[in-house]
Amino acid sequence: MTTLSSATINNNYGGGMVFEYSGWIAEGDVTMSGNVNPWDAIPGGAVYMYYYSSWVTYGNTVLSNNKANSTGGAVAFYYESVWRSVGAVTITNNQANQAGGGNHLSVSPIQ
Secondary structure, three states: OEEEOOEEEEOOEOOOEEEEOOEEEEOOOEEEEOOEEOOOOOOOOOEEEEOOOEEEEOOOEEEEOOEEOOEOOOEEEEOOOEEEEOOOEEEEOOEEOOEOOOEEEEOOOOO
């Protein structure tokens, strides 16, 4: 589990972050904007959470202008992954070519 006070993840080609069997705690604000994931087989423009991963945000979270070539323009959740936010969440202007311009959930809860 990794803990950060805050994070800005912007303008990455290949997506913003990938979690697989892992977790992240953000104690401050999180901004993810302008990230592009060009691959068909890998979802999530800003965040891809896979196999029992967890993400907890205590500050405000902004996910904007991210793009995934497959699903989950901002965030894609698969196989029991969980995102829990205590602060405000804003999800705007994200795009996915297949499904879930903002978020895509598959066999996974969001809390």
